[in-house]
Amino acid sequence: MKKSFKILSVFVFAMLMQSCINDMDNIDNYTEPDCQLTGYFIDSETNQPVPLPVEGESGVKLRLFEKERINGRSVDFYAQKNGLFNHSRLFSNTYNLVLEQTPFYPLDTLVIDVKKVTERDIMVTPYCRISAEAIPAGKSIQISSVVSRERNDYKMQERVVLWHYSPNLDQLSINNSGKTSQDLQLIDDEEIINTPYATTLDLENDPVFVEKLNVIKANQNQIYIRVGIKTNGSYNYSEIIPVQLNL
Numbered sequence: 273m274k275k276s277f278k279i280l281s282v283f284v285f286a287m288l289m290q291s292c293i294n295d296m297d298n299i300d301n302y303t304e305p306d307c308q309l310t311g312y313f314i315d316s317e318t319n320q321p322v323p324l325p326v327e328g329e330s331g332v333k334l335r336l337f338e339k340e341r342i343n344g345r346s347v348d349f350y351a352q353k354n355g356l357f358n359h360s361r362l363f364s365n366t367y368n369l370v371l372e373q374t375p376f377y378p379l380d381t382l383v384i385d386v387k388k389v390t391e392r393d394i395m396v397t398p399y400c401r402i403s404a405e406a407i408p409a410g411k412s413i414q415i416s417s418v419v420s421r422e423r424n425d426y427k428m429q430e431r432v433v434l435w436h437y438s439p440n441l442d443q444l445s446i447n448n449s450g451k452t453s454q455d456l457q458l459i460d461d462e463e464i465i466n467t468p469y470a471t472t473l474d475l476e477n478d479p480v481f482v483e484k485l486n487v488i489k490a491n492q493n494q495i496y497i498r499v500g501i502k503t504n505g506s507y508n509y510s511e512i513i514p515v516q517l518n519l
Contacts, residue, residue, distance in 0.1 A: 303363075309336075309384065310358040311392040313351060313376070315401070317422055321355030322376065322398050323509045325442040332357075333372040338365055339383065346370075353440070353512065362386050375399055375506040377423070397422060399503035404510035406497040408517050411476035417469050417499040417510060428456045428464055430502040433471055437484050437491060439512050441498045449480045449495075456501075473497075475517075485519075493517045 312321045313332070325331045332351040336359075338344050347367075351357040369382040376396040384392055404417035415433055431454040432443050440447055452471065456464060475481040475495075481488075488495055494516055500507040 305361045305363045307362045307364050307386050308358070308360040308389045309362055309386050309392065310356070310360075310389070311394060312355045313357070314355070314393045314395050316395045316397050318401070322396060323511055324351050324353050324355055324375065325373075325507065325509070326440045326444070326447045327352045330373070330442055330444040330447070332374050334359075335370045335372065336362070336367040336384075336386075337370065339368050340366070353442070353509075364388075373506065375503070375508045377425075398508050399426060399506065400428065400501050400508050402499050402501055402508060402510040404497070404499040404513060406513045406515050408515050410518060411474075411481075413473040413475065413497065413515055413517075415471050415473065415497060415499065419465050419469075419501055421465065424461060426504040428459075428461050428501055428503050429505075430454065430456055431464075431469065432500045432502070432507070433473070434498045434500065435473060435475075436496050436498075437488050439496050439514070441496050441512050442509065443500055443502075443507050449484060450478055469499075488517070489519060493519045 313324065314320070315322050327350045333348060334351065334357055335346040335348050337346050347359065347362065349357070349359045364387050366383065366385050369384050371379060374396075376398045379394070379396065382394070384390065400419050400421040402417055402419055404415065407414045413435070419428075433452045434441055434443065434448040434450070436447065436449045442448065443451065450473070452473070494514055497513040497515055499510040
């Protein structure tokens with residue numbers, strides 16, 4: 273009886289070892305994701321990339337769901353501030369693409385076939401467009417901007433003028449060094465669109481500017497400016513403007 277038990281124990285042990293070896297082979301044969309999805313959010317009116325928030329918490333979020341897997345986990349990533357989106361570690365598959373935190377009119381779920389390197393621009397209609405310029409004058413900067421848009425479904429809520437010692441610049445507090453804000457709720461949108469806006473940043477009396485002066489000088493006296501408009505809870509932005517100061 274003892275001999276039979278020992279033989280059975282050896283047999284079970286051998287089977288377990290073989291199972292472990294097979295599992296290791298499966299791990300070794302695991303295929304790494306090697307496909308890429310890349311493209312730009314393109315303004316349907318201007319055919320230019322849409323300026324966006326900084327990649328991350330405040331940015332446009334892309335969520336990819338495998339089309340054939342109901343209630344499956346998504347692959348999430350964020351668009352960059354220049355309108356580019358890119359993910360280079362995807363499996364070849366058909367995905368449903370859902371967009372969140374967008375400063376443009378909503379889109380239906382998009383179906384995208386990802387194979388090798390897949391380039392796919394997405395046409396959108398931003399809530400508004402902002403063109404801006406910034407002219408340094410000593411330790412102050414004169415900023416002017418103009419707003420335009422195609423549709424007027426939503427009221428413009430706020431205008432922000434931002435500066436930072438880094439080009440990663442949007443209204444999120446960690447992504448700017450200073451912000452001035454104008455409440456637009458009581459101003460008619462037609463007046464906002466038809467009236468150029470001008471303001472001056474007094475950096476000399478800005479405590480953050482004084483604190484970061486050595487950093488700015490190390491960056492060849494350069495800071496960055498951006499103007500934003502809040503509509504429907506989201507911010508559209510101008511391009512990021514580099515400004516060389518005379519320090």
